Amino acid sequence: MGLEKPVLVTGGCGFVGRHVVLRLLKMGYDVWAVDDLSIGQHPDLWLPKEYISRFRFFHQDIKEFLRKEKLPEFGDVFHFAAVVGGRANIEGNPLAVAQDLSIDAEFFSWVVKASVDRVLYASSSAAYPINVQDKKNAEALSEEMIQFGDILGQPDMTYGWSKLTGEYLSKIAAENYGVHIACIRPFSGYGEDQDNTYPVPAIAERAARKEDPLIIWGSGKQGRDFVHIENCVDAMFLILDKIKDGSAINIGSGRLMTFEEVAKKFAEIAGYTPTIKPLVDKPEGVHTRYADITKMKQVLGWEPEISIDEGFRRVYEAAVERIKNGS
Ligand SMILES: NC(=O)c1ccc[n+]([C@@H]2O[C@H](COP(=O)([O-])OP(=O)(O)OC[C@H]3O[C@@H](n4cnc5c(N)ncnc54)[C@H](O)[C@@H]3O)[C@@H](O)[C@H]2O)c1
Known part of the structure; x- marks a missing residue:
């Protein structure tokens, strides 16, 4: 991806978004970030001054932003805007989380008409069937456990349903509209600046x-599979280079x-x-919930290098x- 077009990061002030924005700015890109700050932190709190000239922030609902008539041609687009929250929100507020269906419906309608080079869709390990994550039947979760047109189980609450739907829309965007798009299924991302609801x-x-x-x-x-956010970001860039057909790949350590x-x-x-x-x-x-990382290793030739000891320290x-x- 060349440096001439700006990169769009939706949900750019959230936990994952902030790390991706900073990485892109370090790489030399101009970055546009959109966030309604329902959870995200205002850039004044985390953006180093040296980057201000290459950064544009839109404090706005992503759905409104995408309805703007005149947007530039974007290079990569990273889609992180979502109602997430920790376990208390996912279980206690399932219909608030279901707003993600409406965010994603608008996002995909826009993306197939817009001029963008590549798209990264943030799915989640929550898209996996929950019946292979209980006490008796726990298995390492591998990508082929979700196959549209064949095997689909019950994902984790409305959060998992919205991610599964987002993956399906990614597949349609790639197959029917020729969009270069990759999905990631991060397991439990963590980091120094993560919200205490995690x-x-x-x-x-x-x-x-x-x-x-x-x-x-x-x-x-x-049990969960914890992976440091900086390693998640490393993987995202590799994935965009390797996957374009809307398919998904786990990002985890493989350790429960x-x-x-x-x-x-x-x-x-x-x-x-x-x-x-x-x-x-x-x-x-x-x-x-833990990842089978066979595909991740094969396709990306990569594994997270920040150990639990180092990341937790x-x-x-x-x-x-x-x-x-x-x-
Ligand atoms: N953190 C993880 O480990 C993890 C794991 C799996 C998947 N994901 C996915 O990655 C994405 C980002 O997750 P996160 O951990 O950074 O969550 P987050 O809550 O920190 O970030 C989401 C951001 O989106 C913003 N937002 C919400 N609704 C919006 C709207 N309508 N318009 C504009 N902005 C809006 C919020 O203010 C927030 O800043 C999500 O799609 C999430 O499902 C994250």
Whole structure:
């Protein structure tokens, strides 16, 4: 992709969006970011001044933005605008999350008419059938478990349904309209600046405060596949170069880690030995969710290089810093 056209990042002030915007600016691109700031942070809080001249921010609902008559030709388009939130939102607010169907319907209607070089659609591991993620039937989730026209299971709540629909729309955009588009299915992305409604930063902060007992949501036996956000971003650029037919690829580490193990790891980093206390009345989602990374390794020739030890240490240090600054 040449540097002459601007890159569009929807949801550009959210957790994933911020990392992609900064990476693109570092690479020399002009970036347009659209975000209604329902969750996202205003760029004044995170954008280094050196990039201001190459960055345009639209504080707007993405649906309104895309209805603008005159938009430039974009190079790549990264679509992250979505109602997400942590597990409490996904289970407690399913119809708010279903707004993603309307965001994506508008996005795809626009993308097939617009002049864009390539599109990255942020799907999720939540698109996978939940019946292979329970206690008895847990399996590493591989891409072929979702096959349009053949195998489709029940995804995770309205969030998973919207992502599955988004993947289907991506396939249609590629096959019927010739759009170069790739889907990613990130597992549990985490990072230093992630919102505390997500488990990794929340547990890190409790450990940084040396809380005892150290609280975790759910039974603590539920497991996820954690992958550092910078590694997710690395993968996105590789994927855009390799996939154009709307198909999807996992982004994960392939390693399953229970919430109990997450808490123990942060306690170890913090240098104390608290009692780990599961809050069983809090939602925990599916029991076991982790990636089969065979396709990711084959197609991208890549694996995440930030280890859990390194990534969690960074998140812990950021939590210590926030506490020190009273933020
Ligand atoms: N973080 C992860 O590990 C992860 C995992 C799987 C999938 N994803 C997907 O990646 C994308 C980004 O996730 P995230 O973790 O950055 O979430 P996020 O909530 O931090 O970011 C989403 C952004 O979209 C904005 N937004 C919401 N509705 C909007 C609208 N109508 N118009 C404009 N902006 C709007 C929000 O303000 C927010 O800044 C989502 O599609 C999500 O499903 C993320």
